[in-house]
Amino acid sequence: MRKHADRLFQALSMATLIIALAALGVLIFDIVKDGGSRLSWQFLTNIASRNADEAGVYHALMGSIWVILITAALSLPIGVAAAIYLEEYGTRSRVARFIELNIANLAAVPSIIYGLLGLGLFVRIMAMGQSVMAGASTLALLALPVVILSTREALRTVPSTIREGSYALGATKWQTIWNQVLPMALPGILTGLILALSRAIGETAPLIAIGALTYIPFAPDGIWSKFTVLPIQIFNWVSRPQPEFKVNAAAAILVLLVLLLTMNAVAVVVRDRFQSRGRG
Amino acid sequence: MAALAFTVAACGGGSSSSGGTATTGNTMVSLDGSSTVFPISEAVAEEFQKANKNIRVTVGISGTGGGFQKFCRAEIDISDASRPISASEVEACATTGVEFIELPIAYDGIAITVNPKATWADKITVAELKTIWAPEAQGKVKRWNQVRPTWPDREIHLFGAGVDSGTFDYFTEAINGKAKASRGDFTSSEDDNVLVQGISSDELALGFLPFAYYEENATRLKLVPVDDEKPDNGAGPIAPGPDSIRTGTYQPLSRPVFIYVSTKAAERPEVQKFVEFYLANAEKLVREVNYVGLGDAAYTMVGDRFAKRKTGSVFSGVNTVGVTIDQLLSKERAQ
Numbered sequence: 001m002r003k004h005a006d007r008l009f010q011a012l013s014m015a016t017l018i019i020a021l022a023a024l025g026v027l028i029f030d031i032v033k034d035g036g037s038r039l040s041w042q043f044l045t046n047i048a049s050r051n052a053d054e055a056g057v058y059h060a061l062m063g064s065i066w067v068i069l070i071t072a073a074l075s076l077p078i079g080v081a082a083a084i085y086l087e088e089y090g091t092r093s094r095v096a097r098f099i100e101l102n103i104a105n106l107a108a109v110p111s112i113i114y115g116l117l118g119l120g121l122f123v124r125i126m127a128m129g130q131s132v133m134a135g136a137s138t139l140a141l142l143a144l145p146v147v148i149l150s151t152r153e154a155l156r157t158v159p160s161t162i163r164e165g166s167y168a169l170g171a172t173k174w175q176t177i178w179n180q181v182l183p184m185a186l187p188g189i190l191t192g193l194i195l196a197l198s199r200a201i202g203e204t205a206p207l208i209a210i211g212a213l214t215y216i217p218f219a220p221d222g223i224w225s226k227f228t229v230l231p232i233q234i235f236n237w238v239s240r241p242q243p244e245f246k247v248n249a250a251a252a253i254l255v256l257l258v259l260l261l262t263m264n265a266v267a268v269v270v271r272d273r274f275q276s277r278g279r280g
Numbered sequence: 281m282a283a284l285a286f287t288v289a290a291c292g293g294g295s296s297s298s299g300g301t302a303t304t305g306n307t308m309v310s311l312d313g314s315s316t317v318f319p320i321s322e323a324v325a326e327e328f329q330k331a332n333k334n335i336r337v338t339v340g341i342s343g344t345g346g347g348f349q350k351f352c353r354a355e356i357d358i359s360d361a362s363r364p365i366s367a368s369e370v371e372a373c374a375t376t377g378v379e380f381i382e383l384p385i386a387y388d389g390i391a392i393t394v395n396p397k398a399t400w401a402d403k404i405t406v407a408e409l410k411t412i413w414a415p416e417a418q419g420k421v422k423r424w425n426q427v428r429p430t431w432p433d434r435e436i437h438l439f440g441a442g443v444d445s446g447t448f449d450y451f452t453e454a455i456n457g458k459a460k461a462s463r464g465d466f467t468s469s470e471d472d473n474v475l476v477q478g479i480s481s482d483e484l485a486l487g488f489l490p491f492a493y494y495e496e497n498a499t500r501l502k503l504v505p506v507d508d509e510k511p512d513n514g515a516g517p518i519a520p521g522p523d524s525i526r527t528g529t530y531q532p533l534s535r536p537v538f539i540y541v542s543t544k545a546a547e548r549p550e551v552q553k554f555v556e557f558y559l560a561n562a563e564k565l566v567r568e569v570n571y572v573g574l575g576d577a578a579y580t581m582v583g584d585r586f587a588k589r590k591t592g593s594v595f596s597g598v599n600t601v602g603v604t605i606d607q608l609l610s611k612e613r614a615q
Binding site for chain 2 (some may be wrong): 048049050129130208211212213214215216217218226236238239240241242243246
C-alpha cells in the first residue's frame, strides 16, 4: 500500500513537470512556426521600417545588449556589496531586520513604479536624459533586490569552517570574504544575477516610462545615446494592424529568446568553472 | 573574479565611447507622443532618413499626454498628438516658455463593424449607437431588437477599444457626449487585433475600432455606415472611407491628428527641414499607413502656418467632433 502511494506521488510529480514543459514547448513551437521563416541575417542587421519585410531588429538588439550589460555592471557590485554588508558585517538589530524586510518587499514592486522613479531621478534630477545610462540605472534598481537576496542566500551556504580556517591562518575579515567566501558563493550569486537580468531584459513598462524610443534609426553609440530595446519593438509590432508585422514580432521574440539563453549559457559556464575550482 | 573583471570591462567600454550624442544633439530631431500618430511620423522619419543621412530622427510613444509633458519641458522638438493640446497643457508650456506651432497632419476615423454574417446590420444611426453604448445601457441593452425593433431577437455582443486608448475617449465623446462615459460591460482591448479577431468570429458582434484596422481586415469584417441624421453634412448613412472622412461627411466619428512643433526647435535647420518634408510628403505617406490625408488645399494652408511660424492653437478647447480642417483653417485665415 505504501509503495502504491509512493508510485502515485511520483506519477503526479511527473505529470506536473510534463505540463510545465509542455506549455513551454507549445510556446516555443508556436513562435518558431510563426517567426522562424522570417529570421535571416538581414532581419538582424536592418533597422525598423514601416514595411514589414524591410524591417529588422538591429537597433533594438544592440539597445538590449547595451542596456543589459550596463545593468549587470551596476547591479552586481552594488548588490553584492550590500549583501556582504548585511550578511557578514551587519548586526541582528531591529533596523537590520527592517531593512531586510523592505528589500524583500522591493522585489515585489511593480516594474512601472521603478520606471516612474527612474524618470524622476535619473532622467530629470540627474539629467541623464533618455539615455542607455538612465534605462540601465532604472533596470539596475529593479534587479537589485533579487541580486541582494540571492547573494545573501549564497553567502549563507558557505560553511563556517571555511571562515574559521581562514581566520586561524591569520587572515583579516576582508581577506576571508574576498579570498574564501566570495569565490565559493559565486555560483549562487551568478544564478541570482541571471534571474534578475532575465527579468530586466524582458521589461517594457519602466523603459517606456523613462522615454525609451520606438523608432530610432541607429544603434546606441555610447551610454549617453538614446535607445530602444527588443520588448518595446515587439510590443509595437504586435499592436499594428498589418498581419506581416505579427510575423516580425514572432521573429523578434525568437531573437530575444536566443539572447536570453546565451546570457544564461555564459552564466552556467562561469558558474561551473568556479564550482570545480571550489571543490578542487 | 572573472565576473568582476567582466563587469569592469563592460563599465570601461561604456564610458570610453560616451562622447558626443547627448540628449539633444544638434543633428537630431526628436518626436514623441501619441501611438495613433506614430505610424505616420515613423513613415516620414524613415523616408526623411533616406534623403538626409546625417540627420537622425527619433520617434517615441509615450501617449499624447506624455508627449505634451516632455514637449513643454523642452525635452523633445515635436509632439505627436491625437487630440488638440488641452488648456492645462497650454499653461504648462507657457510656464516653461515653450511656444508651439500647431499642424494638423491627417484624419483618423473610427469604423463601426459587425460580422459579415450579420446581414441585418446594414446601417446605424448615432442615436442608436448611443442607445447601445450609453452608461445607462449597462446590463439593460442586451439584444439586437432593443436597438431597432426590426433587428433579430438575439443577443448583441459588444466589442470596443480599451479604456486607456484615445480611440475610446474619442468614441465616447462623439457618441455619448462625454469622454470616457460608456457602459462597462463589453469586451474591450487595448490591442485592436483582439477586437478584429472577436468580431470576425462572432455572428452577433458589434464593435468600434480604428479605421486602419478595418482596412487591413476588410474581408473578415463588415462595415456599418453611420447616419448622424444631420443632412447638412451628407444625408443618410455614410460609410467611412478616404473621401467621406476628408470631406467631413463621415461624422461624428472622424477626427484630425496633429504634430506640435516647438518654435525654438523650428529655428534649427534640421527641424525646419524635417517639418517641411513632413508636410510635403504627408498626403502620400499618410495613405500608405492607412490614415486619411487632409488634401492638397489643406496641406498648403498648414504649410503656410508653419512658414509664418503661427503660434498657438486654433483647435484647443474647440470640440473637434464633427469639424473639418478646412473649416477651421479658413476660419483662422478670415480673422
